[in-house]
Amino acid sequence: MTKSSKRCAVIGGSGFLGRHLVEKLLGKGYTVSVFDIRQSYELPGVTFHQGDLCDKQALLTALQGVSLVFHCASPAPASDDKALFQRVNIQGTHTVLQACTEAGVQKVVLTSSASVVFEGTDIKDGREDLPYAKKPIDYYTETKIEQEKLVLKACDKEKGLLTVAIRPHGIFGPRDPQLVPILVDTARRGNMKFIIGDGSNLVDFTFVDNVVHGLILSAESLRPESPICGKAYHITNDEPVRFWDFMSDILVGLGYAAPRYNLPYTLVYGLALLLWLLSLLLCPLVAFKPTFTPMRVALAGKHHFYSCSRAKQDMGYKPVVGLKDGIRRTVESYPHLRHGA
């Protein structure tokens, strides 16, 4: 690998996944520029460019001399802000691709999501050839679908721009701002006593290091003759687990009680839908955000696990951290969220 091909940029590098990626890239000898709307840390060897990815000029400054771009930026799914998702995930990604072409970037690796095929019904061992969700579960997913299509369509060997999309699922690990904090907050408010459905639904949760491994592997495999050009790849822990066993392991590890009582899925989903509609109707008067949104209920009560055999075959992917170890490392990293802390 040449010196210039080790110059990369991480868009969204201040975020949870982005920062883990930056740390690994530095360890592997890459020179890294971070482009993000906020700067959340400082690290020797990293140049920060603060800006909005919808701003092409700001992007062009950050992409000077860069040959590889990792796009890991997105508004948080919980924001549920349609206009923001459309602006950042769709128009913004379009701008990112334009800037990459103008700056002479050769490779773009997108962090997509396995949820692009999830419609709230069971998915077991889903492969990449499943159709995109016709009825995506939220605006986040709707715009992740359009984003992935844009990036894959931009793959053009003649023009010298190669693209690939990595679809992780349920990323967890140290510094995750979503999964563990929301879980602990729900437990602290006494709302984690119930299991939605019979508790047998299998789900993929992917330790962050495995996603980082998949991202770097795809970047390093992305060459004109490679089968991965313009394709999407599931990256998971390859160890589907019962959703409620995973939640219980994290909760118990942090000193909280595991959920015990089962509630029928349709009842909880119906209630969540009702609450969500009420929150929409009442939002001009009172700002309340239900914890159990229809999207979270579907994710908590249905099977959704994916095959990563395509990634194994085309790029030799294999998870580097097992689920048990990942859970242990995650629990240890949140001493401030322990029961009684």
Ligand SMILES: NC(=O)C1=CN([C@@H]2O[C@H](COP(=O)(O)OP(=O)(O)OC[C@H]3O[C@@H](n4cnc5c(N)ncnc54)[C@H](O)[C@@H]3O)[C@@H](O)[C@H]2O)C=CC1
């Ligand atoms: N966390 C998860 O379970 C999963 C995440 N993903 C995808 O992985 C990527 C990273 O997600 P996380 O690290 O979890 O989220 P995060 O919220 O920690 O990081 C996203 C970063 O994007 C930045 N950003 C947002 N809007 C921006 C804009 N307009 N311009 C520049 N930067 C902007 C944020 O400041 C933040 O630092 C996202 O694309 C997400 O869709 C995919 C599957 C699962």
Ligand SMILES: CC(C)CCC[C@@H](C)[C@H]1CC[C@H]2C3=C(CC[C@]12C)[C@@]1(C)CCC(=O)C[C@@H]1CC3
């Ligand atoms: C209150 C409890 C019933 C659930 C608490 C945990 C949830 C916050 C998480 C369980 C599955 C997670 C998940 C995502 C966000 C956090 C959870 C809902 C994503 C929506 C993040 C973005 C994606 O691309 C897909 C993820 C699927 C799983």
